[in-house]
Amino acid sequence: MLINMQQAIFEDIAQRLAAIPDWGELVEEDNVMRVIDSDDQTLPDRFIIIQPGITEEIERRGQGSVRERWTLTITPMTRMxxxxxxxxxxxxxxxxxxxxxxAGIKINGVQTAAFQPETPMLxxxxxxxxxxxxxLQIAYIQSLK
Known part of the structure:
Protein backbone atom coordinates (compact mmCIF):
# COMPACT_ATOMS: atom_id res chain seq x y z
CA MET A 1 0.00 0.00 0.00
CA LEU A 2 1.40 3.39 -1.05
CA ILE A 3 1.81 5.87 1.81
CA ASN A 4 1.50 9.60 1.14
CA MET A 5 4.55 10.59 3.19
CA GLN A 6 3.63 14.26 3.53
CA GLN A 7 0.16 13.43 4.86
CA ALA A 8 1.55 10.84 7.29
CA ILE A 9 4.26 13.24 8.51
CA PHE A 10 1.76 16.08 8.93
CA GLU A 11 -0.65 13.92 10.95
CA ASP A 12 2.17 12.64 13.18
CA ILE A 13 3.45 16.14 13.94
CA ALA A 14 -0.03 17.62 14.47
CA GLN A 15 -0.92 14.87 16.94
CA ARG A 16 2.19 15.47 19.04
CA LEU A 17 1.78 19.26 18.98
CA ALA A 18 -1.83 18.87 20.13
CA ALA A 19 -0.49 17.37 23.38
CA ILE A 20 1.43 20.55 24.31
CA PRO A 21 -0.21 22.14 27.37
CA ASP A 22 -1.72 25.61 26.84
CA TRP A 23 -0.91 25.57 23.11
CA GLY A 24 -2.30 22.32 21.75
CA GLU A 25 -5.99 23.13 22.09
CA LEU A 26 -5.92 24.09 18.41
CA VAL A 27 -3.32 22.79 15.96
CA GLU A 28 -4.33 23.35 12.38
CA GLU A 29 -2.99 23.55 8.86
CA ASP A 30 -3.40 27.07 7.55
CA ASN A 31 -1.64 30.18 6.28
CA VAL A 32 -0.31 32.28 9.17
CA MET A 33 -0.90 35.61 7.45
CA ARG A 34 -4.51 34.69 6.63
CA VAL A 35 -5.13 33.97 10.31
CA ILE A 36 -3.42 37.19 11.42
CA ASP A 37 -5.38 39.26 8.91
CA SER A 38 -8.72 37.63 9.72
CA ASP A 39 -8.68 38.72 13.38
CA ASP A 40 -11.07 35.86 14.16
CA GLN A 41 -12.37 36.37 17.71
CA THR A 42 -13.40 32.70 18.02
CA LEU A 43 -9.78 31.52 18.03
CA PRO A 44 -8.17 30.60 21.35
CA ASP A 45 -5.62 33.05 22.79
CA ARG A 46 -2.79 30.59 22.09
CA PHE A 47 -2.56 27.96 19.38
CA ILE A 48 -0.30 26.47 16.70
CA ILE A 49 -0.51 26.77 12.92
CA ILE A 50 1.32 24.33 10.65
CA GLN A 51 1.92 25.93 7.27
CA PRO A 52 3.20 23.64 4.50
CA GLY A 53 6.03 25.09 2.47
CA ILE A 54 8.30 24.03 -0.34
CA THR A 55 9.03 20.47 -1.37
CA GLU A 56 12.42 19.90 -2.89
CA GLU A 57 13.33 16.79 -4.84
CA ILE A 58 16.78 15.66 -3.78
CA GLU A 59 17.36 12.43 -5.65
CA ARG A 60 15.55 10.02 -7.95
CA ARG A 61 15.99 6.39 -6.96
CA GLY A 62 15.10 4.51 -10.10
CA GLN A 63 11.40 4.48 -10.86
CA GLY A 64 10.30 3.20 -7.47
CA SER A 65 11.00 6.14 -5.18
CA VAL A 66 12.21 9.71 -4.80
CA ARG A 67 14.09 11.36 -1.94
CA GLU A 68 12.48 14.69 -1.00
CA ARG A 69 12.91 17.47 1.54
CA TRP A 70 9.74 19.19 2.76
CA THR A 71 9.58 22.36 4.81
CA LEU A 72 6.74 22.95 7.26
CA THR A 73 6.58 26.13 9.28
CA ILE A 74 5.32 25.48 12.78
CA THR A 75 4.04 28.72 14.25
CA PRO A 76 2.82 29.23 17.79
CA MET A 77 0.54 32.28 17.90
CA THR A 78 -0.65 34.32 20.88
CA ARG A 79 -2.61 37.49 21.46
CA MET A 80 -1.90 37.56 25.20
CA ALA A 103 11.83 14.96 15.12
CA GLY A 104 10.41 11.87 16.80
CA ILE A 105 8.68 10.80 13.58
CA LYS A 106 8.58 7.01 13.51
CA ILE A 107 7.36 6.62 9.94
CA ASN A 108 9.46 4.30 7.82
CA GLY A 109 11.25 6.41 5.20
CA VAL A 110 11.77 9.57 7.27
CA GLN A 111 15.53 10.18 7.31
CA THR A 112 16.21 13.47 9.06
CA ALA A 113 14.46 16.51 10.42
CA ALA A 114 15.97 19.82 11.49
CA PHE A 115 14.67 23.23 12.43
CA GLN A 116 15.90 26.09 10.25
CA PRO A 117 16.49 29.71 11.39
CA GLU A 118 13.47 30.93 13.32
CA THR A 119 11.73 34.28 13.23
CA PRO A 120 9.94 35.80 16.22
CA MET A 121 7.41 38.48 15.26
CA LEU A 122 5.83 40.45 18.08
CA LEU A 136 11.18 22.42 10.04
CA GLN A 137 12.80 20.60 7.12
CA ILE A 138 12.14 16.88 6.85
CA ALA A 139 13.96 14.57 4.46
CA TYR A 140 12.22 11.34 3.52
CA ILE A 141 11.89 8.69 0.83
CA GLN A 142 8.57 8.76 -1.02
CA SER A 143 7.71 5.42 -2.63
CA LEU A 144 6.11 5.82 -6.04
CA LYS A 145 4.93 2.23 -6.51
Whole structure:
Protein backbone atom coordinates (compact mmCIF):
# COMPACT_ATOMS: atom_id res chain seq x y z
CA MET A 1 0.00 0.00 0.00
CA LEU A 2 1.40 3.39 -1.05
CA ILE A 3 1.81 5.87 1.81
CA ASN A 4 1.50 9.60 1.14
CA MET A 5 4.55 10.59 3.19
CA GLN A 6 3.63 14.26 3.53
CA GLN A 7 0.16 13.43 4.86
CA ALA A 8 1.55 10.84 7.29
CA ILE A 9 4.26 13.24 8.51
CA PHE A 10 1.76 16.08 8.93
CA GLU A 11 -0.65 13.92 10.95
CA ASP A 12 2.17 12.64 13.18
CA ILE A 13 3.45 16.14 13.94
CA ALA A 14 -0.03 17.62 14.47
CA GLN A 15 -0.92 14.87 16.94
CA ARG A 16 2.19 15.47 19.04
CA LEU A 17 1.78 19.26 18.98
CA ALA A 18 -1.83 18.87 20.13
CA ALA A 19 -0.49 17.37 23.38
CA ILE A 20 1.43 20.55 24.31
CA PRO A 21 -0.21 22.14 27.37
CA ASP A 22 -1.72 25.61 26.84
CA TRP A 23 -0.91 25.57 23.11
CA GLY A 24 -2.30 22.32 21.75
CA GLU A 25 -5.99 23.13 22.09
CA LEU A 26 -5.92 24.09 18.41
CA VAL A 27 -3.32 22.79 15.96
CA GLU A 28 -4.33 23.35 12.38
CA GLU A 29 -2.99 23.55 8.86
CA ASP A 30 -3.40 27.07 7.55
CA ASN A 31 -1.64 30.18 6.28
CA VAL A 32 -0.31 32.28 9.17
CA MET A 33 -0.90 35.61 7.45
CA ARG A 34 -4.51 34.69 6.63
CA VAL A 35 -5.13 33.97 10.31
CA ILE A 36 -3.42 37.19 11.42
CA ASP A 37 -5.38 39.26 8.91
CA SER A 38 -8.72 37.63 9.72
CA ASP A 39 -8.68 38.72 13.38
CA ASP A 40 -11.07 35.86 14.16
CA GLN A 41 -12.37 36.37 17.71
CA THR A 42 -13.40 32.70 18.02
CA LEU A 43 -9.78 31.52 18.03
CA PRO A 44 -8.17 30.60 21.35
CA ASP A 45 -5.62 33.05 22.79
CA ARG A 46 -2.79 30.59 22.09
CA PHE A 47 -2.56 27.96 19.38
CA ILE A 48 -0.30 26.47 16.70
CA ILE A 49 -0.51 26.77 12.92
CA ILE A 50 1.32 24.33 10.65
CA GLN A 51 1.92 25.93 7.27
CA PRO A 52 3.20 23.64 4.50
CA GLY A 53 6.03 25.09 2.47
CA ILE A 54 8.30 24.03 -0.34
CA THR A 55 9.03 20.47 -1.37
CA GLU A 56 12.42 19.90 -2.89
CA GLU A 57 13.33 16.79 -4.84
CA ILE A 58 16.78 15.66 -3.78
CA GLU A 59 17.36 12.43 -5.65
CA ARG A 60 15.55 10.02 -7.95
CA ARG A 61 15.99 6.39 -6.96
CA GLY A 62 15.10 4.51 -10.10
CA GLN A 63 11.40 4.48 -10.86
CA GLY A 64 10.30 3.20 -7.47
CA SER A 65 11.00 6.14 -5.18
CA VAL A 66 12.21 9.71 -4.80
CA ARG A 67 14.09 11.36 -1.94
CA GLU A 68 12.48 14.69 -1.00
CA ARG A 69 12.91 17.47 1.54
CA TRP A 70 9.74 19.19 2.76
CA THR A 71 9.58 22.36 4.81
CA LEU A 72 6.74 22.95 7.26
CA THR A 73 6.58 26.13 9.28
CA ILE A 74 5.32 25.48 12.78
CA THR A 75 4.04 28.72 14.25
CA PRO A 76 2.82 29.23 17.79
CA MET A 77 0.54 32.28 17.90
CA THR A 78 -0.65 34.32 20.88
CA ARG A 79 -2.61 37.49 21.46
CA MET A 80 -1.90 37.56 25.20
CA UNK A 81 0.30 40.01 27.11
CA UNK A 82 3.86 38.89 27.71
CA UNK A 83 3.98 37.40 24.24
CA UNK A 84 7.77 37.23 24.01
CA UNK A 85 8.19 34.99 27.05
CA UNK A 86 5.14 32.92 26.06
CA UNK A 87 6.57 32.33 22.59
CA UNK A 88 9.93 31.30 24.06
CA UNK A 89 8.11 28.76 26.25
CA UNK A 90 6.10 27.51 23.26
CA UNK A 91 9.29 27.21 21.21
CA UNK A 92 10.88 24.99 23.84
CA UNK A 93 7.73 22.86 24.19
CA UNK A 94 7.60 22.36 20.41
CA UNK A 95 11.27 21.36 20.33
CA UNK A 96 10.61 18.88 23.15
CA UNK A 97 7.59 17.43 21.33
CA UNK A 98 9.65 17.07 18.13
CA UNK A 99 12.97 15.97 19.66
CA UNK A 100 15.49 13.70 17.97
CA UNK A 101 17.20 13.34 14.61
CA UNK A 102 13.85 12.52 12.97
CA ALA A 103 11.83 14.96 15.12
CA GLY A 104 10.41 11.87 16.80
CA ILE A 105 8.68 10.80 13.58
CA LYS A 106 8.58 7.01 13.51
CA ILE A 107 7.36 6.62 9.94
CA ASN A 108 9.46 4.30 7.82
CA GLY A 109 11.25 6.41 5.20
CA VAL A 110 11.77 9.57 7.27
CA GLN A 111 15.53 10.18 7.31
CA THR A 112 16.21 13.47 9.06
CA ALA A 113 14.46 16.51 10.42
CA ALA A 114 15.97 19.82 11.49
CA PHE A 115 14.67 23.23 12.43
CA GLN A 116 15.90 26.09 10.25
CA PRO A 117 16.49 29.71 11.39
CA GLU A 118 13.47 30.93 13.32
CA THR A 119 11.73 34.28 13.23
CA PRO A 120 9.94 35.80 16.22
CA MET A 121 7.41 38.48 15.26
CA LEU A 122 5.83 40.45 18.08
CA UNK A 123 2.58 42.22 17.27
CA UNK A 124 3.00 45.58 15.54
CA UNK A 125 0.76 48.55 16.22
CA UNK A 126 -2.78 47.67 15.24
CA UNK A 127 -2.09 43.92 15.26
CA UNK A 128 -3.11 41.45 17.97
CA UNK A 129 -1.07 38.37 17.15
CA UNK A 130 2.53 37.66 18.07
CA UNK A 131 4.13 34.60 16.48
CA UNK A 132 7.31 32.52 16.36
CA UNK A 133 7.86 31.05 12.87
CA UNK A 134 9.78 27.77 13.19
CA UNK A 135 10.58 26.18 9.80
CA LEU A 136 11.18 22.42 10.04
CA GLN A 137 12.80 20.60 7.12
CA ILE A 138 12.14 16.88 6.85
CA ALA A 139 13.96 14.57 4.46
CA TYR A 140 12.22 11.34 3.52
CA ILE A 141 11.89 8.69 0.83
CA GLN A 142 8.57 8.76 -1.02
CA SER A 143 7.71 5.42 -2.63
CA LEU A 144 6.11 5.82 -6.04
CA LYS A 145 4.93 2.23 -6.51
Missing amino acids: RGAASQLRAARLAIKQALAGVN ADAGRRWSVQAMP
